[in-house]
Amino acid sequence: MMIYLFTGVMSFICGLIIFSSKRKHFLLMLLSLEFMIVSLFLNLLIYLSIMNYEYFFSMIFLTMSVCEGALGLSILILMIRTHGNDYIMSFSSLW
Template sequence: MLMHEFYGFFMFYVGLLVFSLKRKHLLLMLLSLEFVVLSVYYVLFIYLSYLGNDYFFSMIFLTFSVCEGVLGLSILVSLIRTHGNDYFQSFSLLW
């Protein structure tokens, strides 16, 4: 159990590191956030498998993570349609 949790937390911290390093592109930020959600789901699934066969909460977590991913992709599409790219420096928040 300890090795699986180590893998999950390692995935989580790698996702946060990529999120902090690739902050110029919205698509790379969204991908790293989805990787963080996937690592949290992995740790949750391992934890629930050791408690018993109650995987209902993991399905609710997957539903919310899919909704979060769709919302991020819709923001990405609207940003690309209005500004032409996904750079954060290409648009100003003061207009």
């Protein structure tokens, strides 16, 4: 059971490394954030199954992560429509 927990932690760390290294493109940042959320969801499910808790909190977590993904995609679409690309440095109101 610990190998699953280790896999979830390593995937979260890999997503964090990708997030920090691919910070120029907004789409790659969103994809790495979603990867980290999926790995956190895996860790949450493993923890809840080890402790024999109910899985209701995982549904709340999934709902919030879907809302976060929809907001990120709407910002990406707005950014591409106004600026023509997804480079973070060209979006002057962020910096």
